[in-house]
Amino acid sequence: MVRGKIRGIAFDMYGTIVDVGSVAEVCKEVAPDAVAFNRQWRAKQLEYTFLRSLMGKYQDFWRVSEQALEFTIQRFGLQASAVQRRRLMEAWLHPRPYPEVTTALPRLKERYALAVLSNGSPRMLRTGLERTRLLEHFRWVISVDAIRLYKPSPRVYQLAVIKMKFRKEEILFVSSNSFDVVGAKSFGFKVCWINRTGAPLDPLGPKPDLVVRTFDELSMALE
Numbered sequence: 001m002v003r004g005k006i007r008g009i010a011f012d013m014y015g016t017i018v019d020v021g022s023v024a025e026v027c028k029e030v031a032p033d034a035v036a037f038n039r040q041w042r043a044k045q046l047e048y049t050f051l052r053s054l055m056g057k058y059q060d061f062w063r064v065s066e067q068a069l070e071f072t073i074q075r076f077g078l079q080a081s082a083v084q085r086r087r088l089m090e091a092w093l094h095p096r097p098y099p100e101v102t103t104a105l106p107r108l109k110e111r112y113a114l115a116v117l118s119n120g121s122p123r124m125l126r127t128g129l130e131r132t133r134l135l136e137h138f139r140w141v142i143s144v145d146a147i148r149l150y151k152p153s154p155r156v157y158q159l160a161v162i163k164m165k166f167r168k169e170e171i172l173f174v175s176s177n178s179f180d181v182v183g184a185k186s187f188g189f190k191v192c193w194i195n196r197t198g199a200p201l202d203p204l205g206p207k208p209d210l211v212v213r214t215f216d217e218l219s220m221a222l223e
């Protein structure tokens with residue numbers, strides 16, 4: 001149970017609303033083990049966000065993803081043409097929502113003001129949400145690009161407080177990414193961890209208020 005009044009819900013995008021695993025389908029074009037390739041690509045993408053924030057050398061999530069792709073191609077000893085690289089990158093503009101998300105969001109929208117708070121660049125977020133027809137459910141689409149820092153910097157979560165104009169205790173932050181859950185809880189949000197796979201939580205900080213497997217379970221827990 002989440003205690004206290006919640007007025008708004010801010011969702012992480014990649015891995016939470018949309019399935020990062022869907023990018024693996026395009027990876028089949030260049031990599032024999034597309035799942036391993038995609039996993040490495042995603043891990044490097046996140047690692048580069050942490051490194052760039054620490055170094056104070058921000059580049060947007062599209063560029064970071066391109067650099068992570070470059071590393072991954074080399075790490076796997078693969079060849080990829082410019083056209084194949086472009087197709088791989090464009091998979092981030094055609095994300096696939098988790099199945100229950102499309103029906104759960106309209107229900108949540110009836111009771112709460114909804115936002116996306118993501119590392120994604122404004123173009124990636126807008127295109128992805130338009131193509132999945134999810135854009136209409138969100139009152140705010142907030143990209144870290146506005147402050148040129150990545151999650152889990154507290155300044156990213158503060159950005160949502162500024163845009164949504166609720167107190168941080170009135171915002172429920174929802175993410176499937178463990179580092180994001182810990183970061184948001186450490187900042188002071190109420191937090192729900194969407195743990196679809198039964199993964200362990202990174203033991204770095206405070207625990208989430210709520211742990212569920214799907215958006216449907218989240219919706220039920222808030223009733």
Ligand code: LAC
Nearest residue numbers: 012013014118119120
């Ligand atoms: C995001 C990353 C964490 O959407 O997936 O912010």
